[in-house]
Structures are given as C-alpha cells and as structure tokens.
Amino acid sequence: MTDAESSTGDEGVLSAEVDSRRQLWTTAMKPVVETPRWWWPAVLGLGAVVVLGLVAWAVQLADGLGAAGYNDGAFWSVYEADLVTFIGVSYGGAVVSAILRLTKARWRAPLTRIAEATALVTLPIGMLFIIPHLGSPTRVWELVWPPYWNLSSPILWDFFAVSTYLLATVVFFYLPLVPDLPVGAALLEHQHDRRAAFTRGLYRLLGSRWSGKAPQRRLLEGAIGLLAIMVIPLAVSVHSVLSFAFASSSRAGYSETIFPVYFVVAALYSGVALVIVTAAAARRLFGLKAYIHTKHFVRLGFILVAFGAAYLYLTFTEYLVDGYSNTSDLAAWVHQVLVGRYWIPFWFYFVAGGVLPLALMAWRRTRSVTGVVAGSSLVLVAMWVKRLVIVVPPATEPLVQRTLGPAGLSGGAWGTYHFTWVPIAITLAATAAIPLLLLVVFRFVPILPIDEMEQLVLEAEDVTTAARRAVPGLEPSNRPGAAGEPLFLPSTSTATASPPSGFLPAAPPPGAEGPPIGPLFNQMTVADPSDLDPNGPSRGTR
C-alpha cells in the first residue's frame, strides 16, 4: 500500500478514474450482460468436482459411513469439521457487512454485495453437510418433525438457528439489491436473448419498480438497519448453538464452556478470510480494480488479524486451563493434541493459521493485496485443519476401557481415523460449489451495489459542499456549473443519460424524462459523447 493510498479518506471510495456513473453501471452489470470466455470452462470444471462429490456421497449411501473412514473408535470426523467450517465462513460476509453498515464505514461499499453473496452461498452448503454427517438421509426429516424431534438436542436447535440465519441472510442480500433492480432492468431492456428475458422477469418479480422516492428510501434504509442489527446476534447464536453440540457432551475436549465464544471468533476469522479471497478473485475476474483497492484489502486484513489474535488467545486459554486441571482424560487429550498423535495438524494451524497471517500483516512490505490474500488463503486451510483438531481427538479418546486404569497418559487405546477418498471428494465438491454458485449468482445480480455506491458519493458530496461553504471562495455557488452539477461527469452540455452502445438501452431524446431508476439517473449530464464509452477514459472534474 502506498502512502497516498493509506492517507485516502472515506471519500476516496470512488477514485478519480472511476468517477463516471456509466462506468459504474457498466462494471456492475458486466457479469450479467457479458459471458467471459473463461465462464463456461470454469462452470463446467467446478461442476465436475461437484458431481464427483455426489458420486462419493452415493458410494457412502451404498456402503455406509464406514466408507468415509468412520468407525467405533472415531465416530465424528470430516463432515462435522466441514459443517462447522462452511457455516462459519458464511459469517464473514453477513457480519462484516452488517458491522460496516452500522458503523457507516464508507469504504465498505464496493465489498458489500460480494460479502453478502458469499454468505448467501456458503450457508446452504454448510447446512447440507448435516446429511452425510448423519449417514442416512431417509430419516433426516425426523430430526425436525415435532412427533420425533428432541428439544433437548443441540442438533434441533442448530436447525432452528441456522434456518433463521439463512432467512436473514437471504433478506439481507435482497434489501440492498432492490434499488439496483430497475437499473439492471433498464440496462437489459434491449437484450433479446432468453437469459436477459429471464433476468428481467426475475427483477420484476423482486421489485423493479423502485423509484427512489423518499418513503421508499426511508422504508428500505430502516429495513436494512434492522436487518444489520438482527444479523449479528443471529450469526452469534448460530455458532453458539453449533458449539453446544460439542460443549454439552461429557467428552474431554468437547465439554468446554469457552466453546461458544471460541466458535464464533473462529467463524468470523475464517469468514473474513473468505471475503478477502472472494473479493480478490472478483476483482481480478470481473475487472473491479478501479473500485476495490489495496486499502480495502488492508482494512479487511486488519479485521482479519484482530480475529486471528483473538482466536490465538482463546486457543491458548483453552489448552492452558485444561492442561492445568490435569484430570486424566483432559491431560490425555491435551497431550495427544500438543505433542502426541495430533501434533502435526495442531501446529500446522498454529503456524499457518495463527502466526503467518499476523506476520504478513505486521510487515509493511507484505501488507499488500498479494500478502493479505495469501494470509487469508492460509487461514482458510488452517482453520479447516483446526476444526479437524477440535472434532477428531476427543472422538478418538477411549472411554470404554477406563477400568483398565491409566497406561501412560492415554488410559487405553486411542481410536484412529483414516481419510478415505469419499469425504475428501465431498469436501472438495463443497469447496468447488462456492465459486460455482457465486458465478451463477453474479450472472443475474449486479456485482457492485450501484445505488449504495451512488448514495455514498452523494453523502461525500454533501460533506465536500459543507466543507467548501466553510472556506471562503469555495462556496458551491462559486464553482462553475454549480447548479445541477453532476457528481460524476463534467457539465458542459445537458443531456439525459444515454447508455453506451453495446448493451445499454438507447438514449431517450434530449429533454425527455428518463426512467426513475436511481437517485442520480435524472440529474446526469454529459460533457462529451466519448465519456459514454465504457471502455474509454473517464475523467471527472471532482
């Protein structure tokens, strides 16, 4: 990060090179309108991995959980770790977006859609892991059907918490999308292929008659504020309840009072890492470098290390307290994790998921997009391994031969979990499903929150205007073209916005009232027709 970038304030969300609204629309809708050459190969490749996972699941259905390496000495393993991991990463998107909205951090704008979409796709994937984890899907319904359900079971409350959180995530994704729907519908007006027609129909269904009038905007802003407040405790409740599945048992290593907080922080940690990696991929693949800058990654990186440091502290606390208590089962478990049979995955987490990301952010030279993305990638892998360290060792600790008495520290023979190709294929399939679903979502939804970014520019303009008023000689009335001056483009001629050729609809005649799509649509004026070229340089006067 350069000094110039680091000193940029919130008003610098939209830099000079992207201060054209048209360029914003073009970029935001590009994945919807155009099909990049890599899109189909990527979708087919990722789809193939997903199909492989489905085949593996079919094998498990035929052969039983033993095909996944489960046995009496290791009754929980990969699927439980996957369940916690995938539901956990959905946190980053929703909670980070909610916190940034509530704190009115302006730099969030280009990231919120990507973050909320990430939450939207990862949560259902995580929920699905309950099916292979339980074994037979034919009786899953009994889990949540009142005559059969067990209100004392954390699994049932997992279902309540996660399904409520899923609904909140869907609504939280939908609300900021509403003002963008008319813009998207207008941009697709002259597209005549079936997908464009389907997308327009989808937009109509979701509410493309948004006009941006004051009552609508008040309602929307109130709803988004309410959801932002609701999402945070909901997300916390989800992982707390998920941790109860472990904490309410009587096994050493599971029965931990620290687990609800531990799980929530872990989820936030890995969730922010996934948002960073997704934002970096979207930035590169969809040409968002003009909107998502180094400073976005660095700021997310700082959030990442805050959660990472908190997680390291909680890890230290957990093992210190359990090791210090030195009861036979806890001591055996701590011994096996730290220096016994599980030392490799534990210390892998410690180095790759704890120390290295902190080091990458601490060193100024690596505090870059590459450094932050590398650190986040390490966090994603290491936190999955850490979930395995949480799940597997207590599940393999022997309890039935306790009467044998302690033989060494273990007190008996530990069970062993051996990976098979089945859970590996299913885990890879779930991993591949994240980018696959994101590619599909952004085929129908603008990748940038158009209205939100415009609103933030309006607010920034208000701030600037107020500042100018405070400085003699810089009042708005003294500026050239102050009255009705556009925010993004110079104003030497007035013409209602006409979209650039290619995919935007034709311009309405000069003086005609444009469609009410967005707060700035009707104010937009252009200086030069070349400014309408989405590929050409777009230099603003602000």
Next chain:
Amino acid sequence: MTWSCTSRPRPGRLLALAGGVIGAVLVAALPLGTAASAAAPRASLTLSASAVTGGSPKVDLVARLGRSSVRGAKLAGVKVTFSVEVTEFQGAPPLVLGSATTNASGTARITYEPTWTGAQHLVAAATTAAGSTLATGATTFTARSDVTPLANELQATRPDGGIGKVVVGTLLAIVVILWIVLITVFVRVRRSASA
C-alpha cells in the same frame, strides 16, 4: 558343519535336508505377507472371558500364550491387544478395548466394562515389538451391561427440570418472532418496490 560327497549321509540329516527344501518351497510359494509372518516365531493364544463379581458388570479378559508352541520366543513381555468385534459400521475394524503385557507365565489380563448387553465376540492378538502378529485367540461371551443413555426417569427427576421447559418455550417463541419479522420486512420492501 560342512558337507562332503565322500561322507556317508545319515538318514536323520537327509530327512532334515528334505524337510528344509520342502519348507523353503512352501514358504516361497506363499504370498509375501504370509511368508514374512511365517518368519516370526509361532505361538498359540487362548482367550478366556469371565464376569467380575461385585459392583457394576465387568468382564475379566485373560489371554495365555502357549509355552509349548513358542519354542524360543519369550513368553513374558509380549504385548497383547484385546478387541471386541462390532457391527455399528460396516467394514470397521474391531474396537480396541485395551492392551496389556504378558507376565512370566505368558498371561495378559485386562478388565473391560461392556457398554451393551448381549453376545460379544472378543479377540486378543499377541504382537512382537516389531508389530507382527505372534498369535490370535477369540472367544464369545454373553455380557451384561448397566451402561445406558441417560434414563428417562432420571431426566424426569432432574432438579430444576421445569426451568428447562420455560427456556425451551421462550426460545421457540423467539424463533417464531424472528421469522415473522424477517418475512414482514421482506414483504413490505418488495411490495413497496413493486407498487
């Protein structure tokens, strides 16, 4: 000892030579794993199980290495691993119950607390320090167990059980309210944006 063409071989030596050749051919014909294990000294192992009297139901498992068949191998200090065969997971290996080291008379013993009532197929395996199997033995024992999940009557008499019911009802009400709020927000915004 050397062999000479002029010396007259004794019948005992000829017999031993023939036996050695046949043995070598047989070993060579066996699969690799079997040949390797054949190299280890063979032993016999007898496993017996008996109920421990008094207290909660427990099973005494005793494995005895046979002296006559070990021939040269130590009887003491051999690790014996005890397992029970389970059918919970298809294809899963036997559940290891524990291990013990044989004493001077070749006996290894553990006490096992069964977690279910019924016939249990128990297995003991004596292994060398290198990990190869010396001998295995098995027995079937009808075990009795009082290890059960938390009994319903215990739940019914749990202190402050009534509080739990209130908590459950409250939590369910919160979930319902959250769903109503979320759906209402969605419908109101959508209706506003579709008007």
